[in-house]
Amino acid sequence: MLQKKIVSQFEDLKISLSGLAKLSDINLERKLPVFLSYDNPVSVADKVPELLMPRFKKDPKKFLNALIDKFALYNIWFLNM
Numbered sequence: 741m742l743q744k745k746i747v748s749q750f751e752d753l754k755i756s757l758s759g760l761a762k763l764s765d766i767n768l769e770r771k772l773p774v775f776l777s778y779d780n781p782v783s784v785a786d787k788v789p790e791l792l793m794p795r796f797k798k799d800p801k802k803f804l805n806a807l808i809d810k811f812a813l814y815n816i817w818f819l820n821m
Contacts, residue, residue, distance in 0.1 A: 757817075771814045792816075 775784045794806035
């Protein structure tokens with residue numbers, strides 16, 4: 741029962757975000773390539789960090805900010821639920 745509630749909340753949030761995106765001219769197109777199960781796993785494992793990981797920063801807070809900024813470039817959002 742709890743799983744259904746979580747899925748329902750996620751679907752409601754997705755609908756709300758889609759509506760907000762339309763009202764605010766935010767483009768929600770997928771920017772990351774699509775990887776499939778028959779793709780070479782080594783190739784995928786090399787490609788994903790290359791796309792998503794920022795340059796390393798010694799300060800963990802600065803690194804987290806850089807990581808979130810890099811994810812935002814690919815329309816990956818962080819939600820605090």
